[in-house]
Amino acid sequence: MTIGKLNNLVAKLDHRWISSILKQALMTTMVSKVHLSTIPPKPVIPSKKPFKVDLVGGKRYSWCTCGHSKKQPFCDGTHKTKAQGLSPLRFVPEKDTTVWLCGCKYTNNRPYCDGTHKQDFIISAPLHELN
Template structure:
């Protein structure tokens, strides 16, 4: 009996592969794999001037959703699960310009990318907090 079932399965598979138009069309339900953005949200069209504390770990927001820009407040956990903050520890106390557009090639530091047209013409998210 196992041979007969196996033979039927083989015939069905080969018929499906060789002549799929003979079998009724079965459509699988559409599955949406992700609704999460793969690109960060532009939080600002200019960098943030900050005072960094040497030896302290800082978490730069990479998703753009944080209300504590340029630092992470955990918003990526619900709004941009594919993006995580960049954690870094400066060697000494210093002033720095941290990227606000989130498209720098030198994260977390600004490299001037915010001056490009695609950043300057972008709409900024509405800040619901004062």
């Protein structure tokens, strides 16, 4: 192999090596700016008691799932800025009724209260102050 061919080969290898290093640096920079999480956001606790609500049959309601709404227990859209990843639970009661809607946001019978607010993890948790 001649010196000229050897220089060309080294130049090509240097170019590939530099390109590879730059691609790795670029990918590292891009990945570090993206926050990936498979853990869904958790709601805050706006109330440790349920809300007694009179519902109208056939009317659509949006129950707040994030706990940030100032119109508890219903959604006011605050999740769009304070709890991205959580969406309200929309429901339509079949008939006029009075119900207890969950205030702690941890019920297993959403949107209805199932007594979860009586458990230690809710009792000992801080109450979210709406501001």
